[in-house]
Amino acid sequence: MSVETIKVAVLGAAGENAGLILDGLLASKEPKFEITALARPSSVSKASYIKLATKGIRIIAVDLDGSDIQIAEALEGQDIVIASVPPNALDSQLPLIRAAKLANIQRFVPSAFAMAIAPSGICGVQIEKERIYAELVASSIPYTIIDVGWWYNGFIPQVPSGFTDFAIALPDFIRNLVPGDGTVKTHVIDNQDVGRLVARIITDPRTINKRVMASGTALSFDDMFAIAEELTGEKPERRNVSAEGLKNMIAGLNAKLEGSPDDYFLFVGKSWLEYYYSSFIDFQMA
Incomplete structure (x- = not known):
C-alpha cells in the first residue's frame, strides 16, 4: 500500500523554531511530507538553506514584496503552508495569506508556536499575531493556529x-x-517535541479552523525551581x-x-x- 505524500511549503525555514518543525516532518513515516522552503531571493544561496537542501528539502525563491499572483505561482501544487517567522516580521505573512488564497491552499498554519494568552493586554507580539490571525480567518482559507507554550529552557x-x-x-x-x-x-514543552506534534496536528481533519495547544505539561516557576534544586542539590x-x-x-x-x-x-x-x-x-x- 502506498504511503500518502503531503506537500508542505514553509516560510522562515532557516529559523530555529522552523528547524524543529522540519525535523518532525522529515521524521514522519506516515504520511510522508514533501517539503519546500520559501526563501527570499537574497537568502537562497545562504549556508542555512544549502544545508536544508542536503536533507532533500526543495528551496525556491519567493519575493514577498512582489505581486500576489507571482507568490501564488510559487505555491502552486502545495497542500499546506506553514509560516514560522520572527516576532518582528509577522507582517511578512500577509502577502503569503493572499497568495495562498489564490493558490487554493488546503491549510495555512500561521506563525504562532508560543504561549496561548488572551488577545488583549500589554503583549505587543500577541496583539500583532491576533491581527494576522484575523486576516487569515477573513480570507476563508482553512487554517490551524498551533501554540505550544514556553520551552523548558526558558524556565531553567x-x-x-x-x-x-x-x-x-x-x-x-x-x-x-x-x-x-x-x-x-503555564503550558511548557520540550522543544524537541514541537515538530513531532506539528506533523500530527496538520494532518488531523479535526484541527481545521481551530486553535490548538500542543504543550507537554503545565508547570509553575515554583515547580521548575524545585526540580532544579532536587536534580542539582543547589538552591x-x-x-x-x-x-x-x-x-x-x-x-x-x-x-x-x-x-x-x-x-x-x-x-x-x-x-x-x-x-x-x-x-x-x-x-x-x-
Missing part, C-alpha cells in the same frame, strides 16, 4: 555553581526572574518581581527601543517580559 534557573548555564537560553537580566509569587502554572536564587516592577522593566526597555528601534535583542527581551506579565500577572491564558 541558574544555580550557584553554573551547572545549568549550558541549558539556559535567557539574557542575564531575565535569568531567575520570578513574576508574582511563582505559583501560577537557585529567586528574583521575585511584582506586577509594578515588571511594568517598570518593560517601560525601561521601551525607552531604550525608542533610541534603538532596530535592536532585535531589546525587542525580544521586552516581548518576553510582556508575555511574563500576561501569563503570570494577568493570568490571561486563552
